[in-house]
Amino acid sequence: MPLIINRQLQNVDPWTRLQSVEGESLSWPETKALISGTDWPTWAARCPAKLELGVSITADTTLEDLTPWLDRLSLIEICFEVFRDGRGFSLARLLRRAGYQGELRAAGDVGQDRLAYLERCGFNAFVLPEGRDPLQALAAFEQIQVHYQGAADDPRPIYRQEA
Amino acid sequence: MYQYTQVDQQIVNERVEEFRDQTRRYLAGELSADEFLALRLMNGLYIQRQAPMLRVAIPYGLTSAQQMRKLAHIARTYDQGYGHFTTRTNLQFNWPKLEEVPDILAELAEVQMHAIQTSGNCIRNTTTDHFAGVIEGEIEDPRPWCEIIRQWSTLHPEFAYLPRKFKIAVTGSQQDRAASQVHDIGLHLVKNAAGELGFEVLVGGGLGRTPVIGKVIREFLPALDLLSYLDAILRVYNLKGRRDNKYKARIKILVESLGIEAFRELVEAEWQFTRDTELKLTHAEVERVKAHFTPFAYAADAAEDTRLAQHLAEDEAFKIWYERNTRAHKVPGYRCVMVSLKPQLGAPGDITALQMEVVADLAEAYSFAEIRSTHDQNLLLADVRQADLYQVWQTLSEHNLARANINTLTDMIVCPGFDFCALANAKTLNIADAINAEFEDLDYLYDLGDIQLNMSGCINACGHHHVGHIGILGVDKKGEDWYQITLGGSAREDASLGKVLGRSVAADEVPRVLRVILNTYVELRQPEESFLECVRRVGLTPFKEKVYAADH
Structure with missing residues (x-):
């Protein structure tokens, strides 16, 4: 699946995905471990300190769930199970407001028509569904070039920028 | 503008x-x-x-x-x-x-127009009082605030995939002609004890299958905090509103389920993060927008005109139209002219291309080149010199835009219904036609006084039937159109939801039933008592008895 980070198409994803399965332990990779599954806090607590840690969550996860981990995490992936579910937009903003500076990835039902909005809400990485044209997606960031309102990218509304 | x-x-x-x-x-x-x-x-x-x-x-x-x-x-x-x-x-x-x-x-x-966010689960067109800026006793013109909301909400990156649609209305006076209490957010411009401008903020109103009157979430919001507070409400809603059932996804359901106190706590807690950030409006920006809405250069001698008095004395049809379809303007010598889009024959709210051009020409010649569309599906030329009223009336009459029925029974709010809408269960336009045919006699309508009849072709309530003095809701019963009637609703400052009169009636029965309801009102009313006041005083029982008398 095409991966875009900071508006650059990536050839490889350096993260190793670890799906927790009940009753089985995870085998940790060399460097970057991306954990998914509802029991991610359990595994996050066991993750060797030398590894970079990431979690893949859905919008059912709240800021409060993530707050204790923000300093430890270098990747948070928010998975949009259906594109209509806009909670991830607000969760991203809350995470950035809470000071999280690591990679914030949007995954799941991420169409090109939402990329620019997602980016404005604080996402800097995007996993596109299989079959989507990554070059067309890259162009989509530029379709609307001016914005009235502030957001995570720039908190100033347009009228404060002109001043 | x-x-x-x-x-x-x-x-x-x-x-x-x-x-x-x-x-x-x-x-x-x-x-x-x-x-x-x-x-x-x-x-x-x-x-x-x-x-x-x-x-x-x-x-x-x-x-x-x-x-x-x-x-x-x-x-x-x-x-x-x-x-x-x-x-x-x-x-x-x-x-x-x-x-x-x-x-x-x-x-x-x-021509500086668009169709952005006129549908979808996002922030929709902000509406307001159609008499904004031209009526006496206004606290402030609400339109600059609407424009500020328009800009903030346009292509908002965070609030484009809300649980459901989101509607905001703003009023600038004690009167509410924008149905603000049945909006997701209603904003009332107010002044506090210190004379500072702000908003009373209502949240969680709405119609549809669960009609609710909005609740006050904040009695006084300083005006410059408008956007940060809206932002806080929207963020709480976006995160916590239901997404599992589209009929329970509006903010009213969230507010009802949490209770207004708990919802308020969430919003106020969120607001603490943002109220003193760049979301706070600046005086300079507010002034910039307000500068687009300054009063026109009204003629100082407009009230010296004597032609109006002469025409009123000489032309009875003009006089009737003047009394029914024009309203006072705060500037002496000017009137607000309602352009009726509720003809005898034709769908309420419809307008032909030629009629649009006629109204445009009239606006250009007589009303500072501006036109307003109203919540009740009419148009308004808001700034017409009284000396020009006769000419305006003649032109409007020629083009079937001067039916003297504003605020009468036939000035109905009606959704397009089954004839056009894919969601509708029942037709509405044929019922509107039948009502127009049954109640053709304008003198009778004038005697009845102000009556708001609202009709929707389905439970989604685009025709606002819950808040009509008389509401008509089309329902489908085994492939046939039936109509449920409610009485006693209001979308105004005294907002209330109508109560169901009784079992629904067949399409061809609607005019007769209305006739019975109105006759009952005429029988029961006290001097100067309006239809709505009468229904509120006597309740539904006398109406019910008359309407369903034949059943016994």
Whole structure:
């Protein structure tokens, strides 16, 4: 699946995905471990300190769930199970407001028509569904070039920028 | 009125091109129907029973003569020569071709118009009092605040995929002509004890299948905190509103389930993070927007005119129209002219291309080139010199725009119903026709006084039936159209939800039942008592007994 980070198409994803399965332990990779599954806090607590840690969550996860981990995490992936579910937009903003500076990835039902909005809400990485044209997606960031309102990218509304 | 800056124009132009690309990808099979649906709705495009329907935004109901001419041009070129005004003061075209919609949007952009967020689960067109800025006793003109909300909410990156649609209304006086209490957010301009300007904020009102009157979440919000507070409400809603059932997804359901106190706590807690950030409005920005809404250069000698008095004395038809379809203006010598889109024959709110041009010409000649569309699906020429009223009336009459029925029974709010709408269960336009035929006698209507009749073709309540003094709701019973009647609703400052009269009645029974209801009112009313006051005083029982008497 095409991966875009900071508006650059990536050839490889350096993260190793670890799906927790009940009753089985995870085998940790060399460097970057991306954990998914509802029991991610359990595994996050066991993750060797030398590894970079990431979690893949859905919008059912709240800021409060993530707050204790923000300093430890270098990747948070928010998975949009259906594109209509806009909670991830607000969760991203809350995470950035809470000071999280690591990679914030949007995954799941991420169409090109939402990329620019997602980016404005604080996402800097995007996993596109299989079959989507990554070059067309890259162009989509530029379709609307001016914005009235502030957001995570720039908190100033347009009228404060002109001043 | 507000004039676009380069930034405003660029945003609209870029959105047109983005939508052109989205349409192209959909037609090329690159974009799924489901995904395109969400994108096209956010740009006002529905696929209806017979054809696509494009809803053009008319922010807070204000258009220029030039814009109205453009709408006429679009109606002729891309549609079947007419449009339909809605309760959100927008204009709908019923017959555009999907592949031509990008071109229509490009034409709109030429006159600073668009269709952004006229549908979809996002923040919709903000509405207000159609008498904003021209009535006596206003606290402040609400339109600059509507424009500020328009800009903030346009292509908002965080609030484009809300649980459900989101509607905001603003009022600037004690009177509420914007149905603000049945909006997701109602904003009332107020002054506090210190004389500072702010808003009383209501949240969680709405119609649809669960009608609710909004609740006060904040009695006084300092005016410059408007956007940060809206932002806080929207963020709480976006995160916590239900998404599992579209009929329980509006903010009213969240507010009801949490209770207003708990909801308020969440909003206030969120607001603490943002109230003193860049979301706070600046005086300079408020003044910049307000400068677009300064009063016109009214003629100082307008009240010295004597022609009006003469015409009133000489022409009875003109006098009747003057009394029923014009309203006081705060400037002596001026009147507000209601343009009735409720003719004897024709769908309420419909307007032909020629009529649009006629209104545009009149606005240009007599009303500072501006036109307003109203919540009750009429138009308004807000600033007409009294000396010009006779000429305006004559022209409106020639074009079937002067039926002297404003605020009477036949000034109905009606959704397009089953004839056009894919959601509707029952027809509405045939019932409106039947009501117009039954209650043709204007003297009878004048004797009845102000009556608001609202009709919807389904439970989604686009015709606001719950808040009509008389509400009619079309329901489908085994393939036949039946109509449920409610009495006692109001969308005004004394907002209330109508109560169901009894079992629904067949389509051909509706005029007779209305006749019985009105006769009952005439029998029971006290001197000067309006229909609504009477229903509130006596309750539904006497009406019920008369209407269903034949059943016993």
